[in-house]
Amino acid sequence: MNQVKSFKYDVLIGPEDLCNREEERKSFLSAAKKGKRVVLFAPRRYGKTSLIRNIVGLDFQKGSRKHFLLNFDLMDVRSMESIEERLHTGLTHALSSHFSPKKILAEIIGYLKGFTVQIDQNPNTGQPSVQLTSKKKEAKKNIYDYFDSIKQLSKKYKLMIVLDEFHDIAFVEGAEALFRIFLQELQDTAIFILGSKRHLLKVMFQDSNAPLFHYGDEAHLYPISVEHWLPYFQERLHPAKLKIEEAALSYLVKKMYDVPNAICEVGEWLRENVPQKTIITKTVVEQQLSDLIQRKQSFAYLLQAYSEKEKTVLKMISFFEFVKEPSSDNFLKTVRLPKSTTSHIIKKLLDVGAIEFEIEKGYRVSDPLLGYYLLDA
Template sequence: MKPNKNFKYDVLIETDDLCDRKLEQTDLLKRAKAKKRTIVFAPRRYGKTSLVKNVIGTAFFSLSRRHLVLFFDLMGVQSLESIAKRFHHGVSFALSQRFPVKTLLRDVGDYLRGLSLQVEMDSVTGQPSLSLISKTKEAKGEMLHFMETVKELSRKYPTMIILDEFPDITFVPEAEALFRSLLQELGDTAVFILGSKRHLLTLMFQDAHAPLFHYGDEVHLGPIPLQDWLVYFRERMKPKKILLHQEEMEWILETLCDVPNAICEFGAWLLENIAPGTTFTIGHLKQELDKMVESKQSYAYLLQSYTEKECGVMSALARQRFTLEPHSEMFLKLVNTSKSSVGKIMKKLLDRGLIEYELEKGYRISDPLLGHYLATR
């Protein structure tokens, strides 16, 4: 008997837990096999990392015993030293996943530029564990050693490289120039650049004066269709005989701005807190969403780190759900703040990932649940 399926959120999920994305899976795997350069854009909490790393990366890894997947999480990096640490983890994990220790020592060591392999016994598992030791302690030199190693490995093995939240490197001096050099030399390698901060991605890849102008092909993840969500929810609600109709599903998607992570978190709340045999109404869903958001104490703590004016701008954005013109006279009156101050606040919130910009819709709070919290204060 198969276990009941649950809603998963705030974690990387596997193929069976993804809602739809079949067309994207086919297209992205085809691009990986063809060694394409791909820039995957989607708002935060849209599941792009799960899709590219867990689904496409796993499929690519399974193509042969030589296929290698290098994943680097660059979210929140603040220095070359922090980037080097992410590369250390990414390269070490990829090599230990792909090759037995004997193979690493015999065949792979020659491709580690400026790095040495160190094998130790894990005290918990009793299995050998791998670590890489840089021959320099200087951050830029260490970073260059890891980049040279990535180049050498990609020449020797069929390789897929994933750079998650790549735009965050713009906050690190010298990082963009170093990555430009690396990326331009990966001519025969599948490269996937993931990002959620549209304003930074635009500067990096669409500005004619930018070092990475027109580097790769853009792929945008759009909203998941209503009917796919309806099937997904009903499958998980069925064991408790909870009924959800199309109108109520539409309300959930609209209220939560089509963001999969927020939708699944609300689904998990409903599954845990609703009595078996319930038939949902929109009024019932509103009550449950209010209860769920009120239970999240983290939002109050988060807002304490922002000024009164910044919170005022966020609250105004939340009440409107989408705002096309935050510099309009109407919006400025609403927040009682000058145009220049609003501009600075918007930039800060965009850089920190607190707000998103969606084409044709406008600006919104990145986390729709935080947006609901702000809108109901």
């Protein structure tokens, strides 16, 4: 019996839930096998982590017993201690999932010279769980030990290293130089640097004074066309005896700023809430979006974290959908704020991830559903 497919959102997805990324999947897998360095720019909720870690990474690892995937989530790191913690989490998880306890104790332990190695049983899964205890007390010195362990592993295994939300190390003094040394010492290792805060990534990789200037090959994830979304939607709506018109889907995709996670969240809402045997039109989408937004009570609490001036800028960006020049006279007249104040607010909203910048379109609210909510807030 075939399993009914739903729209997955706010979770990491596998290949069965991926919509039209086959070309990118093949290209990135080829890059991984060749030991390339890739700096992948993509807005938040575009599925870059799912694509690189869950799909390309697993494809890479299945290619050979000597292939080994290491994933490090650096989102919101603000100190050397937090970087150390993320390195510990990534390395221990990879070791636990890839190697047997016998293999770790017989061989892998030799690559972990800066640590005391302990293997416990995970109480939730019953699976072996590796724990590394640092022999030093200073976070920076422990980071060097993690880097050294990874370098030693790279001599025995073909590694694919994923550094997710890498741009946040920019908030930690000295971290970029630390990573530059580490990354340059890895000879044939595939490195995938993922990031969504383009303004930070641009400074890190395009500023001639930055430690990581011109590191890696720049890559992007582009919007998925309605042409490819349509069969994806129809397949998931069909078991609920629903069908969506192409014009309605075009409207939905546009209002969700082409963000796959948001598109799928609305798709799942439609699948669960529209009466059976309905042909979903633009009018139906508009009504269902309003119903969905009314359920998003968390948005009101989220907005309490912003000042009135910051909320004004957010609301105006959502009104225009995309703003190319927030310092333009037209936008400044709309928000009724000085140029310097607006620039400061834009920078803060970028830093905290409340807004995104897309090269061809400009600034937009990061969460499309929040943007839709702001229209009536």
